[in-house]
Amino acid sequence: MSGLTITPWVVGNWKMNPMQANAQQLIQDLKQQLKQNNIPAEACRIGVAPTTLALLSTQAQFSDAASEVFTVAQDLSRIAGTGAYTGEVSAELLKDSGIEYVLIGHSERREIFGDSAKVVADKVKNALAAGLHIIYCVGESLAQRESGQAEQVVLEQICDISTVVNADQWTHITIAYEPIWAIGTGKTASPEDAQNMHAKIREGLSQITPAGSTMAILYGGSVKPENAVELAACPDINGALVGGASLNAESFYQIARAFAQTK
Structure with missing residues (x-):
């Protein structure tokens, strides 16, 4: 139970949203929320993950925000460096552009786009080699939960990257x-169910690395x-990975505020 010693993270995953004009408005609305009632970085770190097209413009627009807002890439290539890989964006290209954070292993990448454990591990290896901080996503399906495999599946996903x-x-991974x-x-998931899984994750991490006791573990799944x-009141829930609610500046701000005030 180490949650109270860990600065929470609240990250908005915009996924394949929104259109450019709406994205600009969303950024301005969030900046206004932060201007009116600032959330210090030591109380809660805030990040947004826009589409690849919008990474640099989003980063630039948040540069004068009242609170620091980190720009997070939604994914990266399994191929390192540069070369003839049409459509790919490598860890090195992200780092060179000033992007320091990246999501890896999101269930939509695994389920829809077929990112295998090997592909995910390659991405993690490349991201770390380039000096990026990773937000590594794990989770089980409904069938896996109902069959009693939830903890096994989640812990295996963590073990999938332990070799790289x-x-x-490990201190560069959330x-x-x-x-x-x-x-x-x-x-x-009920707060009790989510806390129980987070505690299991922390237990598993602590068997792999001494950093496990102080690593932030975020909850993602219809956070509102x-x-x-x-x-936020759960001791091992150290923040949130927010989907749909992050497309509304007030909702996203209120979620960040909840973690900032509770932790």
Whole structure:
């Protein structure tokens, strides 16, 4: 139970949204929320993950925000460096552009685009080699949960990357637990269920690395202002990976505020 010593993270994953004009308005609205009632970085770190097209413009627009807002890439290539790989964006290109954070292993990448454990591990290895900080996503399907495999599946996903993470690199990784059945469905794991899984994740991490006791573990799965306070009160839930609610500046701000005030 180490949550109270960990600065929470609240990251908005915009996924394949929104159109440019709406994205600019969303950024301005969030900046206004932060100007009116600032959230210090030491209380809660805030990040947004726009489309690749919008990474640099989003970063530039947040440069004068009242609170620091980190720009997070939604994914990266399994191929390192540069070369003849049409459509790919490597870890090195992200780093060269000033992008320091990246999501890896999101369930939509695994389920829709076929990112295997090997592909995910390659991405993690490349990101760490380039000096990026990773938000590594893990989670189980409804069928896996109902069959009693949830903990096994999640811990295996963590073990999938353990062979490519050096001992001193675990501090560059944040875990995001996202039960697949709760993403974009309006359903959410109960705070008790989420806390139990987070505690298991922390236990598993602590068997792999001494950093496990202080690593942030975020919850993702239909996080809303209405459930954020209850989730934030759980000792091993150190923030949130927010989907749909992050497309509304006030909702996203309220979620960040909940974690900033509770932790």
